[in-house]
Amino acid sequence: MSEPLIQTNALDLEVGGKVILSHVDFAIHRGEIVTIVGPNGSGKSSFLKCLIGAMAQKRGTVTRAKGLRIGYVPQKLHLDRAFPMSVRRFLKLGQYRGNAAIPDDLIARTGVSGLLDQQVSDLSGGQLQRVLLAHALIDKPDLLILDEAAQGLDQPAVAGFYHLIEEVRADYGCAVLLVSHDLHVVMSASDRVVCLNGHICCEGTPTIVSEAPEYRQLFGYGTEGALALYRHTHDHAHDHDHTHPPHGRSDDKAQSA
């Protein structure tokens, strides 16, 4: 296999004397989609921060490939309303190499063409996610990192968003690293799933992980239903008119809780 884009070796992270992560060995390679799942407080976001260099590890190493370009999609954008910023300007801020026009294929792929002249602070949740994705992609990253990026979207929208990410991977050839506690949709889209809870509990293909006892201990037994749900939503067209009955979602929640 080629040289990894990012690799951690026996990574230990402590914050204020509290152990957040211990002995994490991790690598992601070009073209892979990897999902990190774990309950709240499992150190997922901290792990991402270590990878991008926003947090320093206590022990161990983080190695990034030379000249690695990272596109980062945050969970939310805490943009003050007093900060005037059009979508077009925001996208151009992601452009560190050159000052060319925003590529048409990117605009079309992420579906932001109608939003370019709007203010970022006026966007809806789903619109903002697509704009953040376009912002992360504009510099043609080697690695796209998404931190709970589909939070706050409804289920068909989440499925649509992840489908978009798969297409992006195919188009741009970048690796994708997702962090999520949304087990319903993410798992089948991934080449590899890493289950994190302070340390790596288990990892492998979605099917292997969903059957692993460590994973089941964390997330219960509802995940096969969740995977089935994922396939189910993908069988549908994404832009259908009707909405799914709400009890379908609460059932799944109950199963996986």
Place this chain on the structure above:
Amino acid sequence: MIDPFFLRVALAAVGVAFAAGPFGCFVIWRRMVYFGDTLSHAALLGVAFALALELPLFLGVLLCALAITAIIFLADGRLLNMDALLGIAAHSALALGLVAVSLLQGVRVDMMGYLIGDILAVSWQDVIAIWVGVALALLLLTWRWRRLLVATLDREMARAHGVDPWRESVIFMVALAILVAVSIKVVGALLITALLIIPPAAARLWAASPEAMVRLTALIGALSGLLGLLGSFAYDTPTGPSIVVAALALLILSSLVRRLTPSGRIGRR
């Protein structure tokens, strides 16, 4: 021919108010209004420091502002949040400054001049110091412009782009400390924050891009400086507060006009 006295005070007032605007934009965007307060209160301690050590005023204020910035940065935020830390720092610095000045032997200082500004005491040397400080602060802001914008949007996103948000914060705070140091004689420690945030608020109503907002803010700030100065001469009112009142009047006027003209924004989208 313009009266040299008026030219001197006008250069001081307009210089400070012009530069305060662009900084004020970031102070609002980054939600650092309380930090601005802390810096300006620390400036008063800096006055005492400068008097005690017979340092130039600007230097004393600048050193104090930088010291308090460093203390806040290094403070342990585990038990107290930033809001509380800033409150402690701001008011301790104010109290310490007032106590220290009264303890100084053989110095009779009118602290009112430092609290609300005393533009009549501004000398040509002060004007030069103000414009050097203003130029330096604006140069720092221009130099880091793009990185500051990115760091203001999202810290992790900035990291991914190779921008260190911590470093940008430090550079910004140093530049802000320089600005506060040269502003104290003109508007005084109590009102520097007002001059930082009122002009951007007036400009926000019209701006569609960060650059447009900053330019408009500088313009509104400079206009406030000039109007406030003229007003203080006409009605014999203190200059610092008069400048702030002028800025407030422009904010109110701006909102009224905005209401009457519902469309149209300035700045490339």
